[in-house]
Amino acid sequence: MEALITDLLKGARGCVVQADNLAVLAELPDGSVDLIYVDPPFNTGKRQTLQRMRTVRDENGDRTGYQGHRYRTVRLGTTGYLDVFDNYLDFLEPRLVQFHRVLRTTGSLYFHIDYREAHYCKVLLDAIFGRACFLNEVIWAYDYGARTTKKWPAKHDNILVYVKSTDDYYFDADAVERIPYMAPGLVGPEKAARGKLPTDTWWHTIVSPGGEERTGYPNQKPLGILRRIVSASCPPGALVADFFAGSGSTGAASYELGRKFLMVDNNPEAAAVMARRYAAYAEVAFVGMGAEPDNGPERLAGGR
Numbered sequence: 215m216e217a218l219i220t221d222l223l224k225g226a227r228g229c230v231v232q233a234d235n236l237a238v239l240a241e242l243p244d245g246s247v248d249l250i251y252v253d254p255p256f257n258t259g260k261r262q263t264l265q266r267m268r269t270v271r272d273e274n275g276d277r278t279g280y281q282g283h284r285y286r287t288v289r290l291g292t293t294g295y296l297d298v299f300d301n302y303l304d305f306l307e308p309r310l311v312q313f314h315r316v317l318r319t320t321g322s323l324y325f326h327i328d329y330r331e332a333h334y335c336k337v338l339l340d341a342i343f344g345r346a347c348f349l350n351e352v353i354w355a356y357d358y359g360a361r362t363t364k365k366w367p368a369k370h371d372n373i374l375v376y377v378k379s380t381d382d383y384y385f386d387a388d389a390v391e392r393i394p395y396m397a398p399g400l401v402g403p404e405k406a407a408r409g410k411l412p413t414d415t416w417w418h419t420i421v422s423p424g425g426e427e428r429t430g431y432p433n434q435k436p437l438g439i440l441r442r443i444v445s446a447s448c449p450p451g452a453l454v455a456d457f458f459a460g461s462g463s464t465g466a467a468s469y470e471l472g473r474k475f476l477m478v479d480n481n482p483e484a485a486a487v488m489a490r491r492y493a494a495y496a497e498v499a500f501v502g503m504g505a506e507p508d509n510g511p512e513r514l515a516g517g518r
């Protein structure tokens with residue numbers, strides 16, 4: 215697999231591999247990846263699923279819709295992956311060790327996790343990368359879904375950012391799209407027009423269940439989050455890898471921004487979603503895939 219991936223990445227703009235990420239990591243050369251973003255299963259103890267549904271016209275249907283016709287909803291099936299681990303940290307550790315090995319000396323790891331596991335993962339990552347190489351904890355705050363009244367509703371994820379070396383890591387703040395000031399009147403027209411650099415707290419909506427961007431894969435991450443990460447932490451033309459790729463948002467953002475990508479996922483459903491999502495891209499190779507591109511998300515319900 216090493217030769218295949220290396221050859222593909224020399225010529226191709228992107229590569230999707232359907233396989234266990236540990237097997238792929240073991241074959242990658244030392245220092246060959248510029249940026250790793252990963253969003254592993256969060257150890258929720260459940261199967262993560264999205265229901266795929268379609269609304270069809272049926273005069274005996276249960277609701278009234280367009281032009282007063284009756285409609286009913288047909289369940290098309292579910293897309294998902296298992297998020298149950300006997301020992302989550304034992305699962306992660308060998309993979310994190312490999313992430314460190316395959317990163318270039320200027321490279322960064324963005325490790326996306328939730329508040330229930332973030333502190334355990336931070337201790338593990340400190341041991342592997344070194345505490346000094348911990349660069350940031352980015353808080354991605356969103357505002358969607360039901361709100362419990364039994365505690366503060368949890369509406370954020372944590373992204374732990376590590377660099378391989380504190381001396382010469384790549385970080386281009388100028389390449390990051392700027393955001394509006396909260397009080398533009400206080401900073402003057404020139405600054406207000408330019409906007410400000412985001413801090414380590416990122417307000418960004420989730421992928422809208424009814425929006426263009428959705429793929430039908432559970433826990434799909436927004437392109438806006440990935441664009442920011444790729445712009446700041448991967449040089450143009452260099453290689454971004456995601457070893458828990460899911461719907462392939464990381465590859466989509468990388469391609470759009472002129473970076474190469476390597477996407478790995480062991481779930482054939484993820485591979486099928488990526489095959490569909492990348493169908494119009496030039497020079498993308500698919501390795502170890504039996505799956506056909508899937509037919510798209512239809513209408514979605516459920517998710518994390």
Ligand SMILES: C[S@@+](CC[C@H](N)C(=O)[O-])C[C@H]1O[C@@H](n2cnc3c(N)ncnc32)[C@H](O)[C@@H]1O
Pocket residue numbers: 233234235236253254255256295431432433434435436457458459460461462463464478479480481484
């Ligand atoms: C939270 S999802 C990733 C979602 C992704 N960030 C997106 O935007 O669509 C986690 C993914 O990790 C994959 N996965 C879990 N264990 C894996 C393994 N050992 N090797 C490769 N992929 C794995 C699952 O199939 C799932 O697609």
